[in-house]
Amino acid sequence: KQEVTQIPAALSVPEGENLVLNCSFTDSAIYNLQWFRQDPGKGLTSLLLIQSSQREQTSGRLNASLDKSSGRSTLYIAASQPGDSATYLCAVFDMWGAAGNKLTFGGGTRVLVKP
Amino acid sequence: DVKVTQSSRYLVKRTGEKVFLECVQDMDHENMFWYRQDPGLGLRLIYFSYDVKMKEKGDIPEGYSVSREKKERFSLILESASTNQTSMYLCASSWLQETQYFGPGTRLLVL
Numbered sequence: 652k653q654e655v656t657q658i659p660a661a662l663s664v665p666e667g668e669n670l671v672l673n674c675s676f677t678d679s680a681i682y683n684l685q686w687f688r689q690d691p692g693k694g695l696t697s698l699l700l701i702q703s704s705q706r707e708q709t710s711g712r713l714n715a716s717l718d719k720s721s722g723r724s725t726l727y728i729a730a731s732q733p734g735d736s737a738t739y740l741c742a743v744f745d746m747w748g749a750a751g752n753k754l755t756f757g758g759g760t761r762v763l764v765k766p
Numbered sequence: 767d768v769k770v771t772q773s774s775r776y777l778v779k780r781t782g783e784k785v786f787l788e789c790v791q792d793m794d795h796e797n798m799f800w801y802r803q804d805p806g807l808g809l810r811l812i813y814f815s816y817d818v819k820m821k822e823k824g825d826i827p828e829g830y831s832v833s834r835e836k837k838e839r840f841s842l843i844l845e846s847a848s849t850n851q852t853s854m855y856l857c858a859s860s861w862l863q864e865t866q867y868f869g870p871g872t873r874l875l876v877l
């Protein structure tokens with residue numbers, strides 16, 4: 652059974668510092684890995700999706716890397732801003748059951764960027 | 767822009783009541799999902815559907831059922847609500863194994 656871990660559970664940084672968020676997973680047979688952002692009391696917003704054949708994916712200040720063989724992904728957020736304060740979740744897409752796929756989520760890292 | 771809407775943002779129900787949570791997506795996605803999110807337990811999959819009238823159990827299906835009569839609509843049903851079903855419920859949809867798009871969530875309180 653796939654397990655996804657995010658350490659640390661919480662992180663506080665001063666504005667302007669680069670953020671490094673870690674995600675590890677136990678089964679390397681994945682289709683893709685997705686990073687999400689969640690603001691308090693809200694749904695999840697997709698940030699980046701990395702296919703299993705890719706090493707990294709970039710969008711603006713965000714860069715996510717994937718090392719399937721070691722079961723790790725890292726999300727980098729450059730020059731953090733107070734608006735980046737949120738919980739960040741990673742999730743891996745496994746093949747599950749005879750007819751479908753499912754995402755397995757990590758517990759998330761709660762980020763606070765202090766002005 | 768993909769839009770996933772959920773019928774209620776907040777809901778208060780009594781123990782034993784039948785509860786319907788509805789989710790609608792506008793992108794013709796095959797897959798739709800229901801999750802619940804609890805502090806310390808993270809996001810857990812309750813049920814998902816990969817086509818009309820098709821459903822698969824997730825990690826925690828007990829006490830829940832689902833219905834998908836039309837492609838755009840996926841309903842979660844609590845047959846007899848209990849206090850341990852107080853939670854945040856999140857619906858999502860996706861095309862195959864691509865990005866999942868989430869609704870805003872329904873915070874359910876069962877008294």
